[in-house]
Amino acid sequence: MATIDKQAIIKEFGKNENDTGSVAVQIALLTARINHLTEHLKENKQDNHCRRGLLKLVGRRTNLLNYYKEMDIEAYRALKEKLQIRK
Secondary structure, three states: OOOOOHHHHHHOOOOOOOOOOOOOHHHHHHHHHHHHHHHHHHHHOOHHHHHHHHHHHHHHHHHHHHHHHHHOHHHHHHHHHOOOOOO
């Protein structure tokens, strides 16, 4: 993830700078990767290998979002608004 600044995302969404496992941080990192791959696929329409990876990432993020919604609905809504996720 050379083009994605992981430390900035962890600092913004985590409880501290070493918090890489919380659900909010995982969702934010997946969203950054999804956005990066989406831009890649706009230029390389025939890259089916990348498209499959993108779909797997979207599925993983969806499962994490469902879990986060069950755990804390207000934090879920705030995170969704901050990351501009449509779901």
